Structure formats: C-alpha cells, structure tokens
Amino acid sequence: MTKFPALISQGQRYMDTWPIRPELFRHFPELRVIQFTRWSIKWLPGFAIMLPAIQILLVESVFLPQMIAISVLLLSIPFQGLMWLGHRSSEPLPPALSSWYRDIHARMDAEGCQVAPAKARPIFMDMGRLLKQAFKQLEESRLQRLF
The missing domain is CATH 1.10.287 (Helix Hairpins)
Known part of the structure; x- marks a missing residue:
C-alpha cells in the first residue's frame, strides 16, 4: 500500500x-x-x-x-x-493498450527517435512518457498514423 x-x-x-x-x-x-x-x-x-x-x-x-x-x-x-x-x-496497461504502446515504440524507433527500451509489462506512466515524447519528436503527418 x-x-x-x-x-x-x-x-x-x-x-x-x-x-x-x-x-x-x-x-x-x-x-x-x-x-x-x-x-x-x-x-x-x-x-x-x-x-x-x-x-x-x-x-x-x-x-x-x-x-x-x-x-x-x-x-x-x-x-x-x-x-x-x-x-x-x-497500473499495468491492458493488453490492447500494451500492444499500442509497443506499436508506437516500434514506429518511433524506426523513425530514428531516441526512446528508452520498451518495457515488457508497461504501466500507464510509461505510456504517458512515450506519448509525450511522440508528440514532441514526431511530425503531425506521422502522428496521425498512430491514431
């Protein structure tokens, strides 16, 4: 607790x-x-x-x-x-959000962004950090493909 x-x-x-x-x-x-x-x-x-x-x-x-x-x-x-x-x-991410987390991480890694290694069991804080970094580093055209 x-x-x-x-x-x-x-x-x-x-x-x-x-x-x-x-x-x-x-x-x-x-x-x-x-x-x-x-x-x-x-x-x-x-x-x-x-x-x-x-x-x-x-x-x-x-x-x-x-x-x-x-x-x-x-x-x-x-x-x-x-x-x-x-x-x-x-809290750990549910399976659907966990796969979305891995997808965003893989796309950012493919784009050449500096990202921390993907977590095996991501939590909501990890998702927030990754999304904040994605919005900061990726262009709008690339972001639209994530959503």
Whole structure:
C-alpha cells in the first residue's frame, strides 16, 4: 500500500507527464481527470474559504458547521484527483493498450527517435512518457498514423 504523500506526489508527476492532446481524449479518462484536478487546485481553495466567510457575514453563524463541512469536502477534491492519478499511473496497461504502446515504440524507433527500451509489462506512466515524447519528436503527418 502506497503512503498518502507518496501517492499524491506520484499523481502530480503523472499529471505533469501526460500530454493533453485532443486525439487522446477518447482513449484515456486521465485527460478529463487531469483537467478537472488542475481546475480544482486553482479554484476550489478560494471557494472553500469564501463559503464560511460569506455565511458569517450574511447569516451569522447559524449554519457554520455545515459550511465548514462543505469547505472540507471542497478542499479534498484536488487530493482525490491526485490520488486517482497516482494509483492509475502504476497500473499495468491492458493488453490492447500494451500492444499500442509497443506499436508506437516500434514506429518511433524506426523513425530514428531516441526512446528508452520498451518495457515488457508497461504501466500507464510509461505510456504517458512515450506519448509525450511522440508528440514532441514526431511530425503531425506521422502522428496521425498512430491514431
């Protein structure tokens, strides 16, 4: 079992590694989770602070415990996204994605790109790294053949 801080940092690394490209949205749920997690890291802490403050200013402290509970829930959402991403990054690829990983790796190797050796049992983090490298090094015409 991975510890909480390690899982969060692994999720952050996975979020930073994965390429955000329109071609990948239909294949990987990571992209939607990454976008929502980034949005929630940016905006939800402010909402979590404003809700109890507005509650105290407008209605005094009658419903303050409920507002604090809602604020804690809002603050937990970015952590939930990072935990999901951290867990997902270490899962092995299913057979279909594993063969796609090997195909992309072989095509990049044939194109002369510098790629790390292919893993026998790739995980989602390996797929993210390979896709990021493919989008960075291959031209658009060659990329379209991968999808």
